[in-house]
Amino acid sequence: MSSLACISEIARYEGQTVKLHGWLDNSTPRGKLLFVQLRDGTGRMQCVLRQGQVDDAQFEAVKRAGQESSLVITGSVKADPRSKVGFELVVSEVHVLQDAHEYPITPKEHGPAFLFDHRHLWLRSQRQFAILRIRHLCAKAIRDYFDSRGFVLLDSPIFTPNACEGTTTLFETEYFGQKAYLSQSGQLYQEAGAFAFGKTYCFGPTFRAEKSATRRHLTEFWMVEPEVAFAELPDIMELAEDFLCTVVAQVLASGRQYLEILERDLSALERVQKPFPRITYDEACRMLADLGVPVEPEDDFGAPHETALTKQFDRPIMVTHFPTAIKAFYMKEDPTNPLRALGVDVLAPEGYGEIIGGGQREDREDVLVRKIHEHKLPPEAFDWFLDLRKYGSAPHGGFGLGLERLVTWVCGIHHIRETIPFPRTIDRLTP
Ligand code: 4AD
Numbered sequence: 001m002s003s004l005a006c007i008s009e010i011a012r013y014e015g016q017t018v019k020l021h022g023w024l025d026n027s028t029p030r031g032k033l034l035f036v037q038l039r040d041g042t043g044r045m046q047c048v049l050r051q052g053q054v055d056d057a058q059f060e061a062v063k064r065a066g067q068e069s070s071l072v073i074t075g076s077v078k079a080d081p082r083s084k085v086g087f088e089l090v091v092s093e094v095h096v097l098q099d100a101h102e103y104p105i106t107p108k109e110h111g112p113a114f115l116f117d118h119r120h121l122w123l124r125s126q127r128q129f130a131i132l133r134i135r136h137l138c139a140k141a142i143r144d145y146f147d148s149r150g151f152v153l154l155d156s157p158i159f160t161p162n163a164c165e166g167t168t169t170l171f172e173t174e175y176f177g178q179k180a181y182l183s184q185s186g187q188l189y190q191e192a193g194a195f196a197f198g199k200t201y202c203f204g205p206t207f208r209a210e211k212s213a214t215r216r217h218l219t220e221f222w223m224v225e226p227e228v229a230f231a232e233l234p235d236i237m238e239l240a241e242d243f244l245c246t247v248v249a250q251v252l253a254s255g256r257q258y259l260e261i262l263e264r265d266l267s268a269l270e271r272v273q274k275p276f277p278r279i280t281y282d283e284a285c286r287m288l289a290d291l292g293v294p295v296e297p298e299d300d301f302g303a304p305h306e307t308a309l310t311k312q313f314d315r316p317i318m319v320t321h322f323p324t325a326i327k328a329f330y331m332k333e334d335p336t337n338p339l340r341a342l343g344v345d346v347l348a349p350e351g352y353g354e355i356i357g358g359g360q361r362e363d364r365e366d367v368l369v370r371k372i373h374e375h376k377l378p379p380e381a382f383d384w385f386l387d388l389r390k391y392g393s394a395p396h397g398g399f400g401l402g403l404e405r406l407v408t409w410v411c412g413i414h415h416i417r418e419t420i421p422f423p424r425t426i427d428r429l430t431p
């Protein structure tokens with residue numbers, strides 16, 4: 001008998017006796033039978049108890065056990081074409097480890113505030129199971145992509161002395177009598193890494209004090225940031241395109257069963273193929289004016305602009321050459337028009353909008369010094385960064401992809417907050 005069996009691999013054990021460990025999702029008595037839906041973290045499956053074939057006291061204990069009671073069930077694996085997993089368990093022995101009562105999350109509808117207050121329990125429900133399994137597969141596909149292409153994982157620090165993405169969304173903290181900030185992006189450290197290793201990436205939590213509650217913003221989110229020495233804007237665009245196609249294809253191949261639970265339209269993901277349309281900011285503004293959602297001159301896109309624009313295309317698009325004035329200090333100006341920056345945003349289709357931001361970095365020391373000054377950043381915090389321009393400066397670039405934005409789009413769900421185990425937003429710090 002196998003004690004290592006789990007529901008997702010139950011097909012291997014057809015006709016054999018196995019011991020499953022899990023939780024009671026629900027149970028329904030019918031005459032001498034008791035149908036138990038067991039959840040073990042890998043899947044769900046029906047277990048059938050017949051009175052007389054299971055010890056009476058055990059039968060009664062399971063019958064009385066409430067939703068989410070923990071169980072150890074032994075039985076034989078029998079093919080059942082009506083079952084979603086193709087099998088059911090004919091039970092011979094069962095133990096209730098803990099008899100749970102009044103589990104707060106019942107099959108009835110609950111509001112989002114209630115569910116997020118009970119996030120530590122809500123994680124067990126079928127929809128959250130599917131979303132967070134997809135998150136896991138996305139993270140794996142991301143790591144696989146860079147690991148198999150010569151990128152070195154170089155972790156960026158989380159306590160930092162300087163801002164990377166502007167000073168309005170910084171979380172400040174005290175660091176032994178000094179001011180420190182939680183990292184908004186690991187990019188500046190990857191720039192040091194790229195000149196040491198050629199191609200690097202970091203993949204970790206980043207923080208932004210986003211003061212508005214939107215369906216696209218978290219205050220703590222995970223970002224993957226590759227950086228490549230000697231790369232220019234077109235190289236970075238090609239990398240972002242290839243990366244996204246590869247990651248989506250891998251998740252489609254490995255996570256189909258979870259996407260089906262979410263009733264995701266798979267054809268939308270199958271269309272994520274090269275080449276992605278490439279348009280400049282100025283072209284996008286003209287399209288948006290024609291669509292009746294004009295952008296203020298030289299202003300950034302808001303969610304309504306990105307939604308309108310992405311609905312015009314059946315796959316991700318790459319928007320380049322945003323106004324230099326609305327972009328970060330490190331972004332290189334277009335040598336043919338300094339009012340435009342050598343940056344790229346990748347916008348996901350179906351109205352999802354920006355999932356990647358990146359581009360080519362300013363590699364000249366004097367221009368960077370001027371930009372740090374223009375952005376009113378404290379120059380002393382960037383001394384080390386300027387060293388990278390003094391010693392072997394070269395063209396380079398990279399991008400950042402927000403993991404939760406990717407997962408929201410891949411899952412086809414409305415709100416980003418379900419894509420991270422324990423979301424942090426302007427109004428939520430617990431559980
Ligand atoms: O466009 P952003 O601000 O770019 C950077 O941080 C660059 N330093 C990255 C780089 O070039 N290495 O952020 C990159 C991505 C966005 O496209 C988005 O996917 C995600 O990070 N992001 C957020 N995700 C969730 N909540 C937020 N508040 C986010 N802010 C950015």
Ligand code: MG
Pocket residue numbers: 345354356357
């Ligand atoms: Mg951005």
